[in-house]
Amino acid sequence: MTATVASPAAPAEAVLAVESPTRRALRRLAQRKGAMVALVVILVLVALALLAPMISPYDPARQSWSAVRKAPSALNWFGTDEVGRDILTRILYGARASLSAGVISVAIAIAIGVPVGLVAGYAGGLIDGLISRFTDAMLACPFLILAIALAAFLGPSLTNAMIAIGVTATPLFVRLTRGQVLSVKAEDYVEAARAIGNPHWRIAFRHILPNVLPALLVQATLTIATAIIAEASLSFLGLGQQPPAPSWGSMLNSAQRFLSTAPWMAVLPGLAIFVTVLSFNLLGDGLRDALDPRSK
Amino acid sequence: MLTLIGKRLIQLLPTLFFVSVLIFSLQQLLPGDPALIMAGEEKDPEVIEQIRRQYRLDQPLPVQYLYWIGGVLTGNLGESMRLKVSVLDLIAQKLPVTLQLAVMAMIIALVIGVTAGVVSAVKKDTWIDYAVNVFSLWGISTPNFWLGIMMILLFAVTLGWLPASGYVPLWEDWRQSLATTIMPAFVLGNSIAGVIMRHTRSAMLQALSSDYVRTARAKGLFERRVVLKHAMRNALTPIITLGALEFGTLLSGAVLTEQIFTIPGFGKLIVDAVFNRDYAVVQGVVLVTATTYILLNLLADLGYILANPRLRA
Amino acid sequence: MNKALLASLMAAAALTISAAAVQAQQNTMRIGLNEDPDVLDPTLARTYVGRIVFASLCDKLFDIDEKANAVPQLALSHETLDDGKTMIIKLRPNVKFHDGETMDAEAVRYSLDRHMTMQGSFRKPELAAVDKVEVVDPLTVKLTLKTPFSPLLSQLTDRAGMIVSPKAAKEAGDRFGAKPVCAGPFKFVDRVQQDRITLERFADYWDKDKIKIDRVVFQPITDGTVKLANLKSGQLDLIERPLATDLAEIRSNPNLKLVALTDLGFNGMWINVSKGEPAKGPLGQDARVRQALELAIDREALNQVVFNGEYVVGNQWISPDKLYYQEKFPVPKRDVSKAKQLLQQAGVKTPVAVDFMVPNTTEAKASAEVIQAMAAEAGFDMKIRLVEFATGLKEAEEGRYQAFLLNWSGRTDPDGNLYIFMKTGAPQNYGGYSNANVDKALDEARLKSDPKERKAIYERVAAETLKDNPYLYLYHRKVLIAHSNKVEGYRQMPDGLIRLQGVSMKR
Secondary structure (H helix, E strand, C coil): CCCCCCCCCCCCCCCCCCCCHHHHHHHHHHHCHHHHHHHHHHHHHHHHHHHHHHHCCCCCCCCCCCCCCCCCCCCCCCCECCCCCEHHHHHHHHHHHHHHHHHHHHHHHHHHHHHHHHHHHHHCHHHHHHHHHHHHHHHHCCHHHHHHHHHHHHCCCHHHHHHHHHHHHHHHHHHHHHHHHHHHHCCHHHHHHHHCCCCHHHHHHHHHHHHHHHHHHHHHHHHHHHHHHHHHHHHHCCCCCCCCCCCHHHHHHHHHHHCCCCCHHHHHHHHHHHHHHHHHHHHHHHHHHHHCCCCC | CHHHHHHHHHHHHHHHHHHHHHHHHHHHHCCCCHHHHHCCCCCCHHHHHHHHHHCCCCCCHHHHHHHHHHHHHCCCCCECCCCCCEHHHHHHHHHHHHHHHHHHHHHHHHHHHHHHHHHHHHCCCCHHHHHHHHHHHHHHHCCHHHHHHHHHHHHHHHCCCCCCCCCCCCCCCHHHHHHHHHHHHHHHHHHHHHHHHHHHHHHHHHHHCCHHHHHHHHCCCCHHHHHHHHHHHHHHHHHHHHHHHHHHHHHHHHHHHHHHHCCCCHHHHHHHHHHHCCHHHHHHHHHHHHHHHHHHHHHHHHHHHHHCHHHHC | CHHHHHHHHHHHHHHHHCHHHHHCCCCEEEEEECCCCCCCCCCCCCCHHHHHHHHHHCCECEEECCCCCEEECCEEEEEEEHHHCEEEEEECCCCECCCCCECCHHHHHHHHHHHHHCCCCCCCHHHCCEEEEEEEECCEEEEEECCCCCCHHHHCCCHHHECCCHHHHHHHHHHHHHCCCCCCCEEEEEEECCCEEEEEECCCCCCHHHCCCCEEEEEECCCHHHHHHHHHHCCCCEEECCCHHHHHHHHHCCCEEEEEEECCCEEEEEECCCCCHHHHCHHHHCHHHHHHHHHHCCHHHHHHHHHCCCCEECCCCCCCCCCCCCCCCCCCCCCHHHHHHHHHHHCCCCCEEEEEEEECCHHHHHHHHHHHHHHHHHCEEEEEEEECHHHHHHHHHCCCCCEEECCECCCCCCHHHHHHHHCCCCCCCCCCCCCHHHHHHHHHHHHCCCHHHHHHHHHHHHHHHHHHCCEEEEEECEEEEEEECCEECCCCCCCCCCCCCCCEECC
């Protein structure tokens, strides 16, 4: 559960070239094969998750007591689970839980972390000191333990797991935003905006936030990867998705009991997590390279 | 320089204070009543009352906090309700285990991460670069617990090469000790190898494009020598700094890995304590882990500053 | 660095092939436990796994035989006088504690007093009927009871009957559990929390001829697959509670032996009939709705799907093969149409939504999912809510649930499976059940000691509780022990504990 901290890209330089920074970034992203493949994989996963009812002939909660823990076959490509449900179908539906957990928890972390980081960086002084020390304190505690405690407190459900992960990931965004703000704050155009009497919130949103965005995008992508693993871990501990709704983590939880008798129950949901998280990591790496103005 | 260290040390105090408040309030958030769990299957109301009194669970939270932090400041982390052992003793018992695991994991991570990083930097933008990239990312892309389960399935259950679980201390039987820790160490090391690889790669790229490497090349030195001797030496400082940082991550990253492999270290101790609502143990272990993490961070920062004279100003 | 690591990696891989050989140290028995035991003090202990360790460490006044009858252990005999208000216990002579002290009437008095008065003692409720303990002579103690209490003898076959060395206990105080000193076949060597407990043979044990093992090592391993893998590879010699779904594999392995007995406990679910707002739903209010739920569940299918048919279905607090099972109330068969009918008669709107609290374990989760699917066919919408054990107890205590899957490990005396659950206001009456006839019968049964009389009284309890259904009994687990062929002479008692008397290890 290593939380990856993106190395902050330098603030976007004044636009001199004819090409807009966004276009330039997109062009460079398109050149990175790994990132493009990852992007395609993610889009396919999203499509599969959305279209699951159309693709699969089975109901993800439908039990078949005469076909319990059957190995992969023509009928059930990925085999069946401990109460006779089709594993492929459950993986497809489980993608909904994992993907939404990744995206929503990161959205929560951004929604809290970015404003707090802006305030810390912009205000400075005691407020900054307090926020920064508290952020340090949160980052010092084991990520999973914080998430477990929060999820247990809120009560087990997928929504609560997302909130718990989101809150736990918040310090990453506070720290990132604050760092960016500090480096941009001293720039001439921000000084100028302040000199002509723009209100603080306006400066923060119009002049500072856009400069934070690239680094934020990279961090968000990488944190989605971390969050998907965190959701799987919480569900693995029973603190996420509630039965009979499927999630990859809870499928692994059930599979534990049948490792030697029905290994397919553990292998396939784990592979699904792996492919998804790897894709987000590759995309995040690609984005970082593409958005970094220093790189060629 | 000294004032800088002093400043960083002073900053440490509020952070540690927040850590203590955070973990204290955190475990208060946990639902469930420890006295009720402690009371066993029979749950006699009188026994429950008595436990509440004994562990001051009947006092208001701030009072409980003061008792706890007062103890911490005098070197007393309290007593495990479940095991009736002092938390300090428990930590002393578990620390060597987790430390051994973390050191082994770090070695594995450095071997994989640095090798992969150097190779992909030297072979930048070739298929080898891409392959190494994917390879190094797989570590952070798999849930620790799943990789652990898969390794048990393969090496212990199917092939029978390695013991599936358990732990033997190094000083008792070092070979058996390595055999029991190699799988969890690999799982842990694997999860940070990717981070190390990324940083090695960019540090190497920077070093390779620097003037002195160009000079070395111009002098007609063999490429291998250029890479290993000149570029790597310069790339090493940030890697070591990162290593210190990630070492802290490892200490806390062992949470589920130890659970899967039944390694009696910090991770298992804390997860069991969380689920048993053994408050003093949760607080004590998180406090020690967090403090270690913060100190390692500080050391890494100082190391970085020392290595980069420009930052000393 | 690279080479050195590679070398040690290879070494590690190579040596494990010989690991089994190293492990086979003669006459050490390695036992895999399901969880880490709590404190090893008979007065303060409360876990089931702890009792397994105590079985080798601390002898009791009485033990049980294969039929769960009390038989003398540290006692030689007992008699009950004054209509059950006095119990005289004669003690076995020449018994030594691990520290060399003599086990006598004074030690028994001290130990029982310690159980009854020590701060934080979990034995207090078990010995609540005892008024005082007196020494008659060095080998005789007299227990005076407040009221006759027939389950007392069975309490003395468990932790409440364990005798500790007074000298060691006085010195250690509440730290006694860190180095327990008793009169069992093995003495305590050391313990690494969450890793292992080591005991070694006690040379002066009173029954030492039966002890043929030098050392016992208990290792807690929570994961069922890992535990079994360790048994197969020879890292462990005996494991308790293997997974029901792994039994077929154990049976087919020529190197392993499986021991299975129906256990003393029961599994099923509580239904909240009177605690707070959640009890006001149709399930809590109308016994017909509860009966409909019972009829919707196919116990056999549940057993087949979740436990490979390895457990025993049941409908009472004791499994059908036991003496106190009430044959007049057989296990009902599934009847979905009758269940629907009952719901109709009760006039409830279907589907009946039920907040179904389930402990967060893989077996409980699977059971709950199967129950959910079965109940849905009759018109119930069981909404599963997984809770950690800690949270579940609190929620149950406060009545924040409608149905709660919870099991009981069982006691040798039927009172231990009934009284604290069905008596009005009793500590484990999670459903909030209250029935004056049941209360009266439960108290009455405690005064009688003749099994026939007691069974007749319990029939009245069955007639009421099985109609009111505050608890749906579904199945009984089995005591399961798997061991390697090297272990010889192992005998299982119904309480599931591991006794090493008469057990030897083949080289």
